[in-house]
Amino acid sequence: MIANDIISFINIESKYRIASDKALKIIFHPDEYNLLNNYSQVLLSSLLWTCKESAYKIMMKNGFRRAFAPSLYCVSISASENSIFSGTVSYNNSHVCAYYSGVTDSFINTIAAVSKKSLPFIFHKIFSVNTSEEKDVRICNEISKSLNIPVSNIELKRNYWGIPELIIDGKKSNIEISLSNDASYISLAYLS
Amino acid sequence: MDTIKNEVKEILNKYIFDKKIWTNAPENPRIILDLKINSARIVDIVLDVEEKYGIEIDDKALEKIITVEDVINTIKLKADK
Numbered sequence: 157m158i159a160n161d162i163i164s165f166i167n168i169e170s171k172y173r174i175a176s177d178k179a180l181k182i183i184f185h186p187d188e189y190n191l192l193n194n195y196s197q198v199l200l201s202s203l204l205w206t207c208k209e210s211a212y213k214i215m216m217k218n219g220f221r222r223a224f225a226p227s228l229y230c231v232s233i234s235a236s237e238n239s240i241f242s243g244t245v246s247y248n249n250s251h252v253c254a255y256y257s258g259v260t261d262s263f264i265n266t267i268a269a270v271s272k273k274s275l276p277f278i279f280h281k282i283f284s285v286n287t288s289e290e291k292d293v294r295i296c297n298e299i300s301k302s303l304n305i306p307v308s309n310i311e312l313k314r315n316y317w318g319i320p321e322l323i324i325d326g327k328k329s330n331i332e333i334s335l336s337n338d339a340s341y342i343s344l345a346y347l348s
Numbered sequence: 349m350d351t352i353k354n355e356v357k358e359i360l361n362k363y364i365f366d367k368k369i370w371t372n373a374p375e376n377p378r379i380i381l382d383l384k385i386n387s388a389r390i391v392d393i394v395l396d397v398e399e400k401y402g403i404e405i406d407d408k409a410l411e412k413i414i415t416v417e418d419v420i421n422t423i424k425l426k427a428d429k
Contacts (some may be wrong), residue, residue, distance in 0.1 A: 163388060171383070172388055179391045210385060223409040223418075224387060288365075318349065318381045 158278055158332055158347045161206040162265045164339035172228035173343045183208075185230040195236075202264045203241060206317070209232045210268035211245035212251040213334060217319055231255075233324055244272075258329060265336075265343050278347050284340040291337065294343055303331075303348070322346070356419050359396045363389040376417045383416075394418075399426055 163174075165205060173179050179249040180189075183201055191200055210228040212220075227254070234243040242256040245268065254272035258265050265282055269275050285294050292312050299322065300307035311323035314331075320330040336343040361367060363385045372390050380387050394405050397419065403426035405413075413419055 172392060173395055174388055174390075174391045178395055180409075182391050182394055205388065222388060222411045223414045224407075225407040227407045228411065316381075338386065345429075 157214050157217050157270045157333045158255075158274065158345060159210040159268045160266060160280065160343050160345040161209040161213070161215070162263055162282065162336040162338050162341050163206055164263045164341050165198075165202070165260075166205050166262060168202070174205060181227065183226045185227055191233065192308045197326050199259065199264075203233075203259075203266075204231050206244075206257060206264055206266035207245050207255050207268065208264050209336075210334075211247060214253050214268060214270060215247065215320075216317055221317070263338070263341050267345055269347070274347060277328060277344035278345050280343065280345040282297055282341060282343050285342055286340065291342060295335065295342065299333075299345055299346070352420050352423055353416070355400065356397070359400070360392060360416070362396070376415045378415050379413070379419070392422070397423065397424060403411065403427060404407060 163195050169175050171262050173271065179201065179274045183204055188204060207225060208226045208231060212224045213227050227246060232243045233241055237239070237342060239259040239278070240256060241259070244254050245252045253268040253270050255266050255268040256275060263282070266276065267278055267280050268279060281298055283294065283298065285338050296310045296312055300310055305324060309325050313321045313323055315321060320333050322331050322333045331346050331348045333346040362364065364383055369383055377383050379385055379393070396419065396424060398405055401423050403423065405422060405426070409422055413422055
């Protein structure tokens with residue numbers, strides 16, 4: 157099972173309160189506060205958010221049906237090098253997923269999987285769109301190109317819980333997909 | 349009740365891209381899925397509600413907030429304490 161999440165850094169401090177001091181209690185697990193000694197608050201809040209939301213998406217795919225409460229998830233950082241972070245996320249002391257996150261000047265993007273071994277096999281791509289209407293068309297185009305399937309045979313659906321499903325040739329595909337969108341950025345991840 | 353409902357709608361409206369979404373939304377819309385609010389706005393909504401009503405929404409309470417009614421019920425529950 158896989159998931160992804162992206163947060164744009166563009167105007168992040170004026171756009172969201174995610175990086176504010178008041179947001180710490182909503183985002184941080186008690187065991188994560190010590191990480192503030194090593195990383196900037198904006199970077200760390202964004203990193204934790206994308207890791208936790210990825211974990212939440214995986215749990216939702218697995219039948220979890222509660223709202224997202226970030227401070228109940230705990231992120232460990234096992235490695236951080238050259239703007240790449242990796243580690244695991246737990247919920248109530250139980251492993252949820254392994255992740256790696258890439259940081260650029262413009263965004264942070266996290267890819268997660270229940271099993272760390274799956275991470276290298278996840279196809280992922282980040283692109284930007286000008287309008288929200290353009291979003292699904294562009295996603296289908298990207299999938300079409302990478303899987304070499306005509307775009308007319310690809311359809312993107314979301315179930316009642318917002319979980320995306322890929323329909324190929326009119327049938328629900330075994331390809332597991334995850335999508336995230338912030339500002340103009342779309343992060344697409346799938347495992348075939 | 350209606351006052352709180354209107355105030356909550358006012359808070360949520362700050363983060364809704366297309367205000368017309370209320371027209372076709374279910375009677376008790378889900379905040380993220382039906383109102384299409386970016387999930388990263390959860391922090392803004394929680395802080396706005398806490399500041400407006402002088403309450404604290406802890407993690408366990410937050411996990412139960414999926415719909416607009418859930419926000420209203422949480423406010424009433426916390427304000428009564």
